[in-house]
Amino acid sequence: MKKYILILSICLIAIVNETGAQTDNQQKQLHYWNDIDGYIKEQSRQSFLLIDQILNENPPTTNLSLIRKSALFNMDAILHDPRLDNNEVLYEFLDIRIKKINEALKKPVGEGLMIYKLYNDAFIIRTKSVTVAFDLFRGGRANEKPLISDALINEIVNQCDIMFVTHAHGDHADKVVADMFTKTGKKIIVPTGLWEGVSPNIRQLRSDQILDEKIELGKNKVLQVKIIPGHQGALANNIYVVTTPEGFTVAHTGDHDTKADFDMIAKIKGRPSVDVLFTTCWFIPLEELVNLFDPQLLITGHENELNHSIDHRESYWLNDVRAAKVNQKKVFMTWGEAFRYSK
Numbered sequence: 001m002k003k004y005i006l007i008l009s010i011c012l013i014a015i016v017n018e019t020g021a022q023t024d025n026q027q028k029q030l031h032y033w034n035d036i037d038g039y040i041k042e043q044s045r046q047s048f049l050l051i052d053q054i055l056n057e058n059p060p061t062t063n064l065s066l067i068r069k070s071a072l073f074n075m076d077a078i079l080h081d082p083r084l085d086n087n088e089v090l091y092e093f094l095d096i097r098i099k100k101i102n103e104a105l106k107k108p109v110g111e112g113l114m115i116y117k118l119y120n121d122a123f124i125i126r127t128k129s130v131t132v133a134f135d136l137f138r139g140g141r142a143n144e145k146p147l148i149s150d151a152l153i154n155e156i157v158n159q160c161d162i163m164f165v166t167h168a169h170g171d172h173a174d175k176v177v178a179d180m181f182t183k184t185g186k187k188i189i190v191p192t193g194l195w196e197g198v199s200p201n202i203r204q205l206r207s208d209q210i211l212d213e214k215i216e217l218g219k220n221k222v223l224q225v226k227i228i229p230g231h232q233g234a235l236a237n238n239i240y241v242v243t244t245p246e247g248f249t250v251a252h253t254g255d256h257d258t259k260a261d262f263d264m265i266a267k268i269k270g271r272p273s274v275d276v277l278f279t280t281c282w283f284i285p286l287e288e289l290v291n292l293f294d295p296q297l298l299i300t301g302h303e304n305e306l307n308h309s310i311d312h313r314e315s316y317w318l319n320d321v322r323a324a325k326v327n328q329k330k331v332f333m334t335w336g337e338a339f340r341y342s343k
Contacts, residue, residue, distance in 0.1 A: 041089050044078050048093040051075055060339045062297070062329045064320075072316035072334060079304045080313055086144065090306075094119065094139070094147050097336025102152060104338055105131070105159040112342040113248040115276065117333040119148060120171055121254065121301035123278050124160060127246045129221050133163040134240070134252045134278065135172040141307055142170065154180050161217045165190045166254025167237040171307055178202065187215065189225070191236040206236055210267060221245060226268055230256035239265065243272055248341070251293050253279040255302075265292045276341055277328075281314050287325040297341060298323070298330040 032039035054071040084090050101116045101124070109126050116124040119139045125132050136157070139147030146153075157163075157180040165173045165188060173194060181188050182199040192206040205211055211227040228239035232255040239256055243249040249272045257280075269292065277295035279286075280302045290298055300323070303314050316332055323330055331339055 037083070040081070040083055041087060044081075044084055044087075045089045045092070047074060047078055048089065052093070052096055055334065055337065060331045060333045060337050062331055064332060069316075069320070072332060075304065075334065076315035076317055079306065080310045080315065082310060085306060086140075091145075091147065094335060095149070095152065097334075098148050098152055098156075100336040101338070102155050102159075105156065110340070112340050113244070113246075113250075113275065115299065115333075115339045115341060117299070117301070117335065117337050117339075118156075119335055120305050121166075121278070121280065123252065123299070123301065124156075125242075125244070125248070125250055125276075127244045127248060129245045130162075130217060130223065131160045132223070132242060132244070133157075133160045135166055135254065136160075136163060136177045137171055137174045138177065139171075139306065146176075147306070150176065153177060157181055157186075158184065160186070161221070162187045162189070162215065162223070164188075164238075164240045164242070164252065165194065166240070166252060166256075167191060167232060167235055168194045169232070169235070169255065171305060172254060187217075189215070189227075189238075189240070191238045193236065206238060210264065224272075228261070228265055228268065230254070230261050230265070231258040232256060233258070241268055241272075241274065248275050248343075249273065250276045250278065251295065253277070253283075253289070255280055256289075257283060259288075262288075262292060269294060275343070281319050281322065282312075284322065285325070286322045287327070290326050290328055295328055298326060298328050299333055299339070300330075303334065 051071045051074055054067060058065055058068040109128055114126040120137050122136045123134045138153050163181055178188055182201040188202045189205055190202060192204040195202050205227050208229055213225040215223045215225055222245060224243040226241040230237045230239040237254045237256045239253045241251045251274045274293045274295040276297045276299060277293045278299050278301055279289060281300035283289050300319055303316055305313055319332055333339060
């Protein structure tokens with residue numbers, strides 16, 4: 001009996017000690033004196049948790065509410081502080097956000113066109129018949145830990161049918177992601193000069209004129225695709241206009257920034273009519289590019305690209321200013337969000 005009492009006493013002492021240690025740790029967190037980095041990190045973590053909650057309760061719509069605008073603008077403020085670059089708090093936030101897309105892709109899609117925004121200029125569109133990715137990018141600099149884990153992005157790739165890559169810059173053309181597609185026999189469409197000879201599943205398409213392509217993804221699953229030869233400076237940048245079997249048409253301009261191509265872009269206006277335009281948020285004047293496509297809906301990309309210096313990370317408050325003269329409906333989406341578009 002004394003033996004059991006002794007064992008019980010030891011266990012109780014251990015529990016008390018552990019509880020005391022937890023209390024001490026919690027008490028330490030009430031002060032951050034002489035720990036500026038710890039303070040910034042924890043303040044950012046708490047802000048991210050609140051932002052995530054606000055965004056979940058106020059999903060993207062064509063009418064930007066004050067509370068949603070406040071959450072997006074607060075994201076800008078945090079993400080323009082380089083002290084958080086490559087910090088665990090940032091990884092945690094992105095992981096929470098991108099996992100929402102992974103889970104959504106596993107559920108029935110329903111009616112209409114589902115649009116998912118990942119990191120940077122990466123989008124996925126989904127109908128009942130097809131799941132199409134554009135410029136999937138894990139984030140982060142070369143030779144550093146990616147912002148989105150390989151395991152998570154691989155799960156997302158497994159649920160896609162095809163990927164379109166607009167141009168060769170590393171924040172749009174992620175070779176690791178491309179390998180995930182090709183290893184499972186899935187197609188990737190890229191401009192000429194990118195990943196030549198890497199895989200028979202990577203198809204280089206580019207011309208000095210607009211290309212019309214039919215891309216088969218399986219029985220009764222055919223994409224109608226127009227490829228416009230755009231540019232970012234001197235770099236080839238394909239502009240894709242993709243129509244799903246259900247008749248939804250989306251255009252993705254990548255990092256196109258050259259007004260000299262406007263005459264070429266204008267040739268496709270209304271043929272077919274564009275439902276959703278994905279374009280970079282920093283094109284100026286934004287309304288001129290949008291009017292060339294005249295979409296039913298504008299969705300911008302490239303906000304808060306953390307590879308850039310803070311002056312070119314692009315912010316949602318700047319989106320609000322730049323898009324003020326856009327007459328078409330617009331939605332400001334951020335990482336890990338979904339939007340359902342209907343005709």
